[in-house]
Amino acid sequence: MGASASGLINRPILASIHTQAFQHNLNRVRELAPESKIWAVIKARAYGHCFDAALKGLTATDGFALLDIQDAVWLREHGWQGRILLLEGFFHENELDLAQELHCDLVVHCDAQLEWLEHYAEKGHSPFNLFLKMNTGMNRLGFKPSAYRTAFHRLHACGYRMHHMTHFANADQIGQQPTVDSQVELFNQTIDGLEGPTSLANSAAILWHRNTLGDWVRPGIMLYGASPTGLFSDIEHAHLQAVMQLHSEIIDIQELEKGDRIGYGGRYEAAEPMRVGIVACGYADGYPRHAKDGTPVWVGDAIGNGGAICPIVGRVSMDMLTVDLRNVPGAKIGSVVELWGDRVPVDVVAQSSDTIGYELLCAVAPRVPVAIK
Numbered sequence: 001m002g003a004s005a006s007g008l009i010n011r012p013i014l015a016s017i018h019t020q021a022f023q024h025n026l027n028r029v030r031e032l033a034p035e036s037k038i039w040a041v042i043k044a045r046a047y048g049h050c051f052d053a054a055l056k057g058l059t060a061t062d063g064f065a066l067l068d069i070q071d072a073v074w075l076r077e078h079g080w081q082g083r084i085l086l087l088e089g090f091f092h093e094n095e096l097d098l099a100q101e102l103h104c105d106l107v108v109h110c111d112a113q114l115e116w117l118e119h120y121a122e123k124g125h126s127p128f129n130l131f132l133k134m135n136t137g138m139n140r141l142g143f144k145p146s147a148y149r150t151a152f153h154r155l156h157a158c159g160y161r162m163h164h165m166t167h168f169a170n171a172d173q174i175g176q177q178p179t180v181d182s183q184v185e186l187f188n189q190t191i192d193g194l195e196g197p198t199s200l201a202n203s204a205a206i207l208w209h210r211n212t213l214g215d216w217v218r219p220g221i222m223l224y225g226a227s228p229t230g231l232f233s234d235i236e237h238a239h240l241q242a243v244m245q246l247h248s249e250i251i252d253i254q255e256l257e258k259g260d261r262i263g264y265g266g267r268y269e270a271a272e273p274m275r276v277g278i279v280a281c282g283y284a285d286g287y288p289r290h291a292k293d294g295t296p297v298w299v300g301d302a303i304g305n306g307g308a309i310c311p312i313v314g315r316v317s318m319d320m321l322t323v324d325l326r327n328v329p330g331a332k333i334g335s336v337v338e339l340w341g342d343r344v345p346v347d348v349v350a351q352s353s354d355t356i357g358y359e360l361l362c363a364v365a366p367r368v369p370v371a372i373k
C-alpha cells in the first residue's frame, strides 16, 4: 500500500483489479451459456476497472463490446485481434472508415445510421457485421418491430452481414412491464424467417432467464462480480468474485467523549466514549457521499487479530470518511481498510447509499491509483 501501479508514492488509497477474478467470472458465463459466444461489455472504462485490466483478465472472451470508437483504437493498439462491437454503432458517418479499418461490428439502431450505411455501401466499401437493434419495449434505442424487417432487408441488400439484437428493460426484476417474456416473444415473432445470429441477454438474463441466451450473450456487471439488481443477496450464490478491491488506510484516530459529534453537519453523535478512525477515501475518490451511518467498511487489526466490519459514522467528505473502531480495538494509524471488495460487497455499500454497484464502480475517480494483480 502507498505505492501506485506506476511505483510513485502517494496517498494510501488503491484500487486493485484482480485478473483472476475476471477469468473466474468469465468462466461462470461460459458455464451458464455454453452454447453462446460472449461479448464482454467493457463500456465506461470497463465499469471503472480500466481497459488494461479488462484486456488482461478477459482475453478468453469472444469479443469486447464498448461505446467509444477511440476505445476500439486502444484495444487494437494493445493487440486485441478478436471482435469488437460498438454498442451504439456510430454517431456520424465520418466514423465509418475508422470502424472499417478497426474491423468493428456495429449496432444499428436508427434510420440515420441505416441511411449512412446505405450510402457507404454505394461507395463500394466492404461490408460490416451489423447488429440490428429492435426496440421490443425498452423504448430507448432501436427499430420498432413494425419497421424492423424493412430495415433488415435494406441493409441485407447492401451486402452487410446481419445479426439481430434487443435489450431487456426488466431482466433483473419479476412482474415489471415490459417483461422479459413479452420482449422475447415480440423479438422472435419479428425475426421469424430472417437469417442471422441473435443477441439478447445482459447479465441478469444470463443469470435468471436462460431461455433468452441466443447466439451472443452480453454480460457486463457479472464479469465484475457485482449484482444486476444492485442487491448482493441476489448473487450471493452465483459464484462470482469481486474483481475490484478498493483499499485505503487509517490516517488518524480520534478519541471521542459521549456527546461529541463528527464531521460536517455533526450528523453522528457519540453515545459513549469511542475511537473513530479517519480513512483516506472520500467522495472525490468515488466513494458515495450519500453513504448512511452504519455503511460497512472492513478494518484490519494492526496487532494481527484479523479485522472486522466497522460502521461509517458521520458524513463522507471530499477526501476522508470516518469509521467507528469499537469492533477493532487493535486498529491504529496505517491499518488497512477495505471500502469494497471481497469482505464488503460493492452492492452493500451501494444499497446503503441508495444506488447500485454499477454506479459506484464506474465512478471510481481518476485520482485513485490502480494496480492490476
Ligand SMILES: *Cc1c(COP(=O)(O)O)cnc(C)c1O
Binding pocket: 041, 043, 087, 167, 201, 202, 203, 204, 218, 219, 220, 221, 222, 228
Ligand atoms: C451495458 C449493456 C449490457 C451489459 O449489461 P449488464 O447489466 O452490465 O450485464 C448489455 N447490453 C447492452 C446493450 C448494454 O448497453
